[in-house]
Amino acid sequence: MNDKRFDPARIAKLDNPERRKNLPPEQLLDLLGLTGSEDILDVGAGGGYFTFPAVERTSGIVYALDAQSAMLEYLKSRMEEQKIGRIKIIEGEAEHIPMEDEKVDAVICSMVLHEVDPPDQGLREIQRVLKKGGRALCIEWEHVETESGPPQNHRISSSEMSRVLEGMGFKVLSRQPWTEAFYSIVFEK
Template identity: 30%
Template sequence: MSENEDKHNHGHSFNPENWRKLESDERRARMDPAKLIQAMALAPDSTVIDIGVGTGFFAVEAAPLCGKFIGVDHSPRMLEIFRSKEAFTTFGNVELLEGKAESLPVDDGVADVVFHVNLFHEVADMEKFHQQIRRALKPGGRLYMADWKAIPTEGGPPADHRISEQKALGILQRDGFTNIGKLDLYEDHYVFSAISG
């Protein structure tokens, strides 16, 4: 892969006005958020960062299981929708930060786990993004990432905006992640776990 091959935003950026799609029953049936969060086996005292937290579809499952939960999103509208959720008011350990995936608004080495879902294909500069994730993780911290498979699916981004599983794996390897494992959790999405090597 050439140095700049993945350095482009595929032109697809999630429109916050479509937020209801993220919370739909159809989505939940195909992508149960509890499956991914259970697979993470979060320690009760762990600090977890969700990049591109959106409406908190995965966050509401993860926050009760960890010590501190940090949600980052560049869209104030998405953060507002998450804040207005009833579940949000029950959490005392959630911090929501407006910020970019490529310049995370967190200190170095704060996170035991970083995860992101359906964000990868929207990121403009993956090398920078991965540097930021590795900076935010504690040594040996874990990354979990999930994104749309490059196959025909109901809903999701157009085919030419998707990043194939094979390409995603290559980018993770190139950017210094190790112990990369594939989790077979969803029909329409690939999921990788990795260590910040």
């Protein structure tokens, strides 16, 4: 297992009141400007922090991708409990998304790219699966020292992320801090 990956045994940490206060999924999803019929890919879906709010916003399919089967099993059990359809679970890595080209209208990638080695490989895969004109929402750790989170050398600053995205041909639509530790970037193919 990649030593940068989140430990599935700590899944409860991914969905708690403090995290919801700092990273409100509904407000973050608003940044994508969804119209209600998009097919959406949630890269690093984990327990469904963004997957479940996303499925409420579209009549399309929400693809929940994660590299860790334990995370996907947890997400699947939540889907069954809540009797939610239109979520398709996919086991795979951000570096090699098992999906055809230009498959989705929107991508959510929350706290994942700092785990991808190299991060630009994950961005190339997002670019590949995103339809022309499609949008992506990326939430990441700012390159600052904080009490929790990954080591600073695993983090990607918001300015560096913008530079990389623009260098790849994406159009950065917004970049904003949510706390001193987290930022979001919305970009378009």
